[in-house]
Amino acid sequence: MEADPADVIRSPGLWPEQAAYDGAADDPARYVTELFRAHHLELVRLAVLIVGDLATAEDVVQDAFEQLHRRWRTLRRQSSALDYARSAVLNGSRSVLRRRSVARRHEARISASSHQEADAAVGFEQRSELIEAFRRLPARQREVLALRYYVDMSVADAAATLHISEGAVRSTASRGLDALARILPSRSSKEA
Amino acid sequence: MPDVENLLREELKRAAGQVQPELLRPLQVPTRRPSWRPRLLPLAAAAAVIAVIAAGALVAGPTAAHKPAAHKPAAHKPVVSGSAPAGLPRFYVTTSSSPDGGGIQAVVRASASGQVTGTVAVPSAIPVEWADSGGTFVTAAADDRSFIIGVQGGQEPTKSGMDLRLFRFAISAAGKPGHLTELAAAPMRNETTEGIALSPDGKLLAVSLQNDSSPDAVGVIQVLDLATGAIRTWTAPAHNEYIPGPPSWADGSRVIAFTWLNSAQSGLMAAPRGIRLLDTAAPGDNLLAGTVIVPKGVVAAGSIVSAQITPDGRDVIVVTWRDLTPVVVQFAELQASTGRLVRLLRTETARYDQVNVVTVEDSLGVLSVGSQGRYALVQGTQFGWLDVGGPDPGRFAPLPAVPAGQYVNFAAW
Numbered sequence: 155m156e157a158d159p160a161d162v163i164r165s166p167g168l169w170p171e172q173a174a175y176d177g178a179a180d181d182p183a184r185y186v187t188e189l190f191r192a193h194h195l196e197l198v199r200l201a202v203l204i205v206g207d208l209a210t211a212e213d214v215v216q217d218a219f220e221q222l223h224r225r226w227r228t229l230r231r232q233s234s235a236l237d238y239a240r241s242a243v244l245n246g247s248r249s250v251l252r253r254r255s256v257a258r259r260h261e262a263r264i265s266a267s268s269h270q271e272a273d274a275a276v277g278f279e280q281r282s283e284l285i286e287a288f289r290r291l292p293a294r295q296r297e298v299l300a301l302r303y304y305v306d307m308s309v310a311d312a313a314a315t316l317h318i319s320e321g322a323v324r325s326t327a328s329r330g331l332d333a334l335a336r337i338l339p340s341r342s343s344k345e346a
Numbered sequence: 347m348p349d350v351e352n353l354l355r356e357e358l359k360r361a362a363g364q365v366q367p368e369l370l371r372p373l374q375v376p377t378r379r380p381s382w383r384p385r386l387l388p389l390a391a392a393a394a395v396i397a398v399i400a401a402g403a404l405v406a407g408p409t410a411a412h413k414p415a416a417h418k419p420a421a422h423k424p425v426v427s428g429s430a431p432a433g434l435p436r437f438y439v440t441t442s443s444s445p446d447g448g449g450i451q452a453v454v455r456a457s458a459s460g461q462v463t464g465t466v467a468v469p470s471a472i473p474v475e476w477a478d479s480g481g482t483f484v485t486a487a488a489d490d491r492s493f494i495i496g497v498q499g500g501q502e503p504t505k506s507g508m509d510l511r512l513f514r515f516a517i518s519a520a521g522k523p524g525h526l527t528e529l530a531a532a533p534m535r536n537e538t539t540e541g542i543a544l545s546p547d548g549k550l551l552a553v554s555l556q557n558d559s560s561p562d563a564v565g566v567i568q569v570l571d572l573a574t575g576a577i578r579t580w581t582a583p584a585h586n587e588y589i590p591g592p593p594s595w596a597d598g599s600r601v602i603a604f605t606w607l608n609s610a611q612s613g614l615m616a617a618p619r620g621i622r623l624l625d626t627a628a629p630g631d632n633l634l635a636g637t638v639i640v641p642k643g644v645v646a647a648g649s650i651v652s653a654q655i656t657p658d659g660r661d662v663i664v665v666t667w668r669d670l671t672p673v674v675v676q677f678a679e680l681q682a683s684t685g686r687l688v689r690l691l692r693t694e695t696a697r698y699d700q701v702n703v704v705t706v707e708d709s710l711g712v713l714s715v716g717s718q719g720r721y722a723l724v725q726g727t728q729f730g731w732l733d734v735g736g737p738d739p740g741r742f743a744p745l746p747a748v749p750a751g752q753y754v755n756f757a758a759w
Contacts, residue, residue: 187373191373194373195367198370199365200362202361202362202365203358203362208365208369212370212371216371216374219374282357282361284353284357285357285358288357299354303351303354303355304355304358331350331351331354334350335350
């Protein structure tokens with residue numbers, strides 16, 4: 155299913171519909187709530203691409219929501235709340251992956267079951283080989299590729315969101331694409 | 347490669363598109379703080395929940411079970427024994443919502459016992475629920491009697507910052523607070539305040555803030571002469587992504603130390619990248635004229651979250667954290683001239699989970715160093731005093747300040 159382009163967060167920065175937040179500036183709770191109401195679906199979708207299952211993705215976004223809610227007063231640039239929200243989702247997703255990694259090291263069977271649970275939880279269709287390969291990429295490569303090719307961010311915006319250099323975005327994306335390209339011949343031959 | 351890029355773009359959007367609105371649980375509007383008093387919640391929270399639900403697009407299915415994140419901050423039982431060590435400042439001040447939930451108050455407590463010795467109401471335009479979690483600042487002079495409360499107030503709709511109103515009050519030898527007096531001198535309006543610090547002699551007030559009025563937020567420190575109202579301003583160069591954190595004074599009323607925050611760093615919070623010294627006796631208005639005394643934000647095997655310089659200017663007391671399992675929080679003493687670790691004062695651990703990590707990271711602070719440099723008010727996994735240069739370095743005693751389970755952003759003695 156093609157995502158509605160209107161659902162995709164395309165650029166970091168200012169509120170997309172500033173007028174919708176007029177009057178909310180003196181009400182941080184409402185301000186943040188409006189932001190997440192407007193972008194809940196998109197943020198969950200972004201998290202799903204990183205963590206792989208809906209329940210966890212929802213938890214990550216809920217946590218990000220609460221973080222922003224709590225930290226509203228201390229944000230450096232409140233006009234960039236959407237940037238913070240997106241960064242928080244990615245950070246939260248990364249934490250989930252790290253915890254899974256720790257768990258796997260201690261109990262190998264958790265890994266196998268988590269994938270099964272993940273697919274069952276979201277009710278995803280059979281994943282394509284490309285998505286399966288994407289899921290096996292290192293987390294940073296997944297994040298970069300998701301921002302570049304799902305969110306359609308520029309290299310500069312992805313770098314700003316991930317707090318890494320533009321060069322790092324390019325090299326990370328290149329490595330990820332190289333890894334994915336290696337599965338394409340088999341994919342093409344199967345389709346043929 | 348373009349084939350891969352196009353295919354990936356198509357597949358990612360297809361996969362993400364499988365997440366449809368009807369699959370989602372509704373967002374739960376959180377309380378401002380984990381144990382925010384329930385009676386303060388109903389109107390704002392209910393309205394916000396309704397706003398979320400009424401949005402329509404994100405309405406959860408009837409069987410969608412909401413699973414709110416479980417906030418379980420460390421509930422602590424403050425020690426209120428009377429065995430105060432020699433040199434411990436007698437009183438400390440915090441702000442919190444008043445018991446009836448109708449306003450904000452400054453609360454004076456005895457450091458030895460934690461017992462409240464007096465309260466004074468603080469005029470404020472901010473919602474009372476912020477009292478326990480931010481929006482108010484407190485600082486003290488070296489006499490342990492003179493305090494200033496800073497309260498963020500009005501906000502212009504097009505501004506992200508807020509005005510800061512300043513109030514002075516003194517406490518008696520028994521810890522009874524007098525009336526608040528609003529100061530005429532005020533820092534820049536409609537900006538984001540990072541912290542305030544009263545000089546040891548009580549004559550100057552340092553305010554660190556982020557000037558949001560310029561196209562690019564600019565870090566600023568202002569020093570207000572409380573007697574004359576004169577204000578001196580130091581500004582970071584434009585297009586600088588660094589801003590100053592809460593200030594602290596050393597060498598009498600001459601040197602200001604402040605954490606140097608990278609505003610573009612970290613997902614949500616500005617991340618300290620060092621500690622700067624500003625010699626207020628030197629000419630010029632360049633905030634960067636001072637030196638960075640800790641070249642990197644990683645010391646004592648962790649990332650600095652908060653720091654205060656000791657009054658003699660010799661040491662910096664920092665709190666660091668490591669994002670591990672469990673989370674490791676450390677208080678350390680660094681040599682101000684070199685940034686080298688002098689000694690590790692205290693190590694705490696906290697349960698690792700997403701919410702708890704955020705709560706811990708959000709809360710840590712070296713809040714106030716006593717005038718003799720022996721004891722500091724700190725917020726780690728608990729709030730309390732820490733021996734940082736007294737007879738038993740590393741000794742910690744929890745203190746009461748805000749409702750159990752919450753944490754203290756600003757406190758002073």
